[in-house]
Structures are given as structure tokens and as C-alpha cells.
Amino acid sequence: MKKIVIIAFLLVSQVLFAENKAPIQYHLEVTDAAHHLAEVSVIFPQVQTRTLEVKLPVWRSGRYEILDLSKAISDFSASHSNGQKINWEKTDKNTWKLLLNQPGPIQIKYQVYANTLKQRVIHIDPTHAYLDASGVFMFAPAYRDQPLRVSLEVPEDWRSRSGMEKIGEHQFIANDYDQLVDSPIETGIHEYLSFEVDDKIYEIVIWGEGNHDIKDLQEKVTLLHHAAKKIWGSFPFDRYLYIYHAGDGLRGATEHVNSTIIQQQRFNFKPRKSYLKVLATTAHEFIHTWNVKAYRPAGIAPYDYSKENYSKLFWMAEGITSYYDDLLLSRAEIYEPKEFYEKLAENIQKYLKNPGRKQKSVADSSFDTWLKQDPHLNHNESVSIYTEGSLVAWRLDQEIRKLTNNKASLDTLQNLLYQQHHNIDRGYHKQDVLKILQDMTGHDLSEFWQTYVEGTETIDFDALLNFYGLQRSFDDDNEEVKSWIGADLNLDDQLVTIKTVDHESPAWLAGLTAGDQILSIDGIQVTGDDVAKRIEQMLPEQTYQIHFFSAGRLQETNLKPKQNPYPEFKIKPLEKPNRQQKARYKDWAGIELVH
Numbered sequence: 001m002k003k004i005v006i007i008a009f010l011l012v013s014q015v016l017f018a019e020n021k022a023p024i025q026y027h028l029e030v031t032d033a034a035h036h037l038a039e040v041s042v043i044f045p046q047v048q049t050r051t052l053e054v055k056l057p058v059w060r061s062g063r064y065e066i067l068d069l070s071k072a073i074s075d076f077s078a079s080h081s082n083g084q085k086i087n088w089e090k091t092d093k094n095t096w097k098l099l100l101n102q103p104g105p106i107q108i109k110y111q112v113y114a115n116t117l118k119q120r121v122i123h124i125d126p127t128h129a130y131l132d133a134s135g136v137f138m139f140a141p142a143y144r145d146q147p148l149r150v151s152l153e154v155p156e157d158w159r160s161r162s163g164m165e166k167i168g169e170h171q172f173i174a175n176d177y178d179q180l181v182d183s184p185i186e187t188g189i190h191e192y193l194s195f196e197v198d199d200k201i202y203e204i205v206i207w208g209e210g211n212h213d214i215k216d217l218q219e220k221v222t223l224l225h226h227a228a229k230k231i232w233g234s235f236p237f238d239r240y241l242y243i244y245h246a247g248d249g250l251r252g253a254t255e256h257v258n259s260t261i262i263q264q265q266r267f268n269f270k271p272r273k274s275y276l277k278v279l280a281t282t283a284h285e286f287i288h289t290w291n292v293k294a295y296r297p298a299g300i301a302p303y304d305y306s307k308e309n310y311s312k313l314f315w316m317a318e319g320i321t322s323y324y325d326d327l328l329l330s331r332a333e334i335y336e337p338k339e340f341y342e343k344l345a346e347n348i349q350k351y352l353k354n355p356g357r358k359q360k361s362v363a364d365s366s367f368d369t370w371l372k373q374d375p376h377l378n379h380n381e382s383v384s385i386y387t388e389g390s391l392v393a394w395r396l397d398q399e400i401r402k403l404t405n406n407k408a409s410l411d412t413l414q415n416l417l418y419q420q421h422h423n424i425d426r427g428y429h430k431q432d433v434l435k436i437l438q439d440m441t442g443h444d445l446s447e448f449w450q451t452y453v454e455g456t457e458t459i460d461f462d463a464l465l466n467f468y469g470l471q472r473s474f475d476d477d478n479e480e481v482k483s484w485i486g487a488d489l490n491l492d493d494q495l496v497t498i499k500t501v502d503h504e505s506p507a508w509l510a511g512l513t514a515g516d517q518i519l520s521i522d523g524i525q526v527t528g529d530d531v532a533k534r535i536e537q538m539l540p541e542q543t544y545q546i547h548f549f550s551a552g553r554l555q556e557t558n559l560k561p562k563q564n565p566y567p568e569f570k571i572k573p574l575e576k577p578n579r580q581q582k583a584r585y586k587d588w589a590g591i592e593l594v595h
Helices: 002-020 177-181 214-232 272-287 314-331 337-353 362-370 375-381 387-403 410-421 430-441 446-453 461-467 531-536 579-589
Strands: 024-032 037-047 051-055 073-080 087-092 095-099 104-113 122-125 128-131 148-153 159-162 165-168 171-174 185-188 191-197 200-207 239-247 253-255 259-265 470-474 487-490 497-501 517-521 544-550 553-559 569-573
Touching: 024 128, 037 051, 073 087, 073 095, 095 104, 148 177, 148 185, 159 239, 171 177, 185 200, 191 214, 200 214, 214 239, 214 272, 214 314, 214 410, 253 272, 259 272, 272 314, 314 337, 314 362, 314 387, 314 410, 314 579, 337 387, 337 470, 337 569, 362 387, 362 446, 375 497, 387 410, 387 430, 387 446, 387 461, 387 579, 410 430, 430 446, 461 470, 461 579, 497 517, 517 531
Parallel strands: 024 148, 200 239, 239 259
Antiparallel strands: 024 037, 037 104, 051 095, 073 104, 087 095, 122 128, 128 185, 148 171, 159 185, 165 171, 191 200, 253 259, 470 569, 487 497, 517 544, 544 553
């Protein structure tokens, strides 16, 4: 009798567990594709409380900016399973509070205006729907960990793809809301290819028309797979989905847990120079599968979808990833050495020309990444966690190799972060990183961290390049002295408009600022076609009369240019690199160092 009671108790417990864990049901119907409209319904199966809060995120993962996504929501309503309406009130910009009459299943409905394609959130038109859950599917914080099911009602000839597990033509399941929000859906008319590399499945979806070659993308993705495997050893996924959008005015990309969305101008897949930028972006997002998705800094783990998520380690998430995207293309032999050197030179030039690097560290810029500053102010007072972050990562890689006689590297750090912090919700802290570095090298790198990560020490690029048997090469044959005024110009429509002005540069001292429109130099009109050459041909320390519009008023000033402090250069191998330099270079770049 006792045995029967125990079995009965277990059966009842399993039934109750199944009821408590019944999946939340999400349904989206495309109601008016031409006008970007859809209707969404969400069913919460067992609500036992008197009130329930539902929310829509105010930002989406991969873009550290408050987007106020709920502005696309309208016609909100709620009801019980018997059809009885539920009263509700909106308590803040992204929260709806439901006042329940009884326990049991409840349903919410609302309309979504899906027209934020360039922000890679939600977009619906007659050819497709791109759905990032952060902008389309509400969640209840109390049920954030509940399993869920998503179904779509779309035109008959559409096909649906996502990183989530597919259980029907237009149906998916996820373990919880966090998996849903990190698994965008592309449904519509698109080009599709699936293939295997080792034991992993890769899928490529391309929406939009252009000059892409999906078979060539397959080849390059395969090469990236093998290059990444040498760093991390294993993969945090069994299936990975690349989603490409090819269209006019599209750019940028966003990483997700086992997929990515990459947007490109429709004709950027040729010629080779522009295609390499597409491939660098492809590598960048793939690297994020480990660095930021499998392991991420504390402060953004777990995500808080209702406010900013602060961290001084964003430079590790984005800068180290930016460092590896070019490096992976070299190791995969997608880049030719000359192309790799050009990217290194380009990044060094950006760094040297940015006066903000003397004002703010990559750690402080990481914390302030949520602040979208004026470009002119940002140029003079801050740094990019991508560009400057990648160069600090390069300097850190050199330091590790130097201290360990090239037996460990930044690869080792990434591998250990993956092993020690894979899927740990709290994320890693600065002290965790320093502890791993000390274990790797036998040295305390706190002083290095204070100097380059939390400080603004200028990187010695000549020493850094020499470490790998490389050098900067300046054009000694060109005896023409090029002048510099310290202003970045926008040359659209033949107008010459100032974008940014370097602090204390000749343009700054002349009173020129962002937004001013330059009209003439010494009485001769300038245009977008000739202004760069005109400035370069000015004589340093000679005074020139400038006419310009500022705030719509004609102004006049005197400008005294200087000799260009940041002359163009190329990177090339040393004529006679030593054995150590050759060994370091091969381990770092993945290929032999050849003069």
C-alpha cells in the first residue's frame, strides 16, 4: 500500500511539474506586410498571482544602446482563457501591469510595427520578416526561465530559419526567453545553403539581391571554422546560422548565441577589397560566439533587458574580437600578407590620429559605451572600444608571448576564459582575467593593465611590429611635404563640411568646428574633388585666408597649417628577421614570414 501511495505521489508531482513548466506560447501573424504590420499573441499557461508584469526590452543584445523598442507596440489587450478581459495599466515605457480576476492561463495581444531593418531589430515587407525577439516578443520577468514555443503565420511560399530548434515549417522551441531573445528568426523568400564541417552543421541564408556567391561564402566559413578551432578547441554549438541581408544602405552586424545577422550593401560582395570587409565582419561575428556569448564580462551577465548593463570590460568583448577578425583571416589564408599588413597599418593610423586616446582609457570608454556622444566631442575625448581595444589586445598578446618565450599568447587567455567561464551567468571580472594572466605567465600584469587598459599610455608600434619581424615603411622617395590642418572633412555633394576637428590643431586654433562649410582658400573656391590636394599642397607655417559658413553665416579666418605629424606608411617584413621573430610571426599570423 505504501509503495502505491509513493507511486501516486510521484505521478501527481510529475503532472504538477509538467503544468508549471508548460511552454509559453508565442504566435506572430503577418497581417499587412506592405505596411510592416504584424499581430502578436502570447499565452502564459498557468498564472497563479493576482498581478502580472509583462515587458519588452529597451535594448537588444549586441547593440549597447537604449532603443526604446516598445514605441513599435500598439493595440495592447489582455484576457483570461474564457475570454474575460483583464484590466491593465502601463507603469513605465516598457512595462504593462495586468490585474487578474482569477488564476489560470492568460493571453496578451498587441500589434507590432516592424520597420527597423537598419537597427537589425524587426522588419516586415512583402518578401520577408526579420524578427529579433527583443523588439517583438514581450516577456514576464516571473516566467523568464520558462520553456516556450514560437509559431508564425506567414505567406505560403515563405520559409523560416532560426538558431532555435525547429519543430515545424514555421515553429520553433526555446528553453527560455534568453534563448529566444538571442535567436533571431528570418522568414521569407531567400537563398539557403546547409553543409557540415567536422561534426557541425552550418546554414547560410541570404535575403536580398546582389553580387554574392553563396558557394564562396561556404568555402570561407569552412576556413574560419578550422582557424577558430585552433584557438578554442571546441564549439559551443552543434548548428550555426549565418543570416545575410543584402540591400541598399545596409551595414553592420550583430552576434547571437549560435547565429548572426550581417547586413551589407547589395554589391559589396565584389570586388575583392569590399568582399574582404564582408568576410572580416563574418569572422568578427563568428568569434563572438565564444567571446561575449559563451563567456562575457560581469555586468552584462545575465542581461538586464530594462536598463543599461555597465562594464569596464566591453573592450575585451569588442576589441579582442576586432583583433581576432583580421588575425583569423590571415590564419585561414583568406588574406594575402599584403592585405593583412594594410589592415594593421590602417588601424595604427586610426589610433595615432585620434586625440581622444590621450584623454580616456579603453576601460573608461567601455563603461561609457552606452553614452552616444556627439562625434566631434567623442573624437577628442574618447576612444573606440573596437579600434583602440583591438590594439590594446595586440599589445597584450605581445606581452604574454614575451613573458612566456612565445609558449602562451592571447589565444591561451581566450581558451582559458572559455573553459573557466563558459555559461557562468555572473560573468568574469578584471581580477579573474589578471589571475589567469598570472597563472599563464608567472608575472603580475596589474601594472600593464593600469598602463594600457586603465591608462592612456601610447603604444610603441615600432617595437610591437619588430617583435614579429615587421616594420613601418615610409615613402622616402616622395620629397613633397604634406600639410595638415587637423580636420576630418565630409565631401558629400561636392560641399566641404567639417566632421571633426582635432583639439589644438591648426583648424581648431583658427576657430573652425564641426558643421562648418569651407568655401575657399585664399579666395579660390574649394570643392569635394580638390580640397584634400589643396590642403596637402599648403606650405607649413604659412598663413592662409579661409572663408566658410558657420551656423549659416559667412565667416573669415586665418589658418596656419603644420607638417603632417601622421604621415602615411606601409608595413612590411624586415630584410633579415631573426629566427625568434620568424617563429613568433608564424605562431601569431599563421603563415611564414616572407620578405
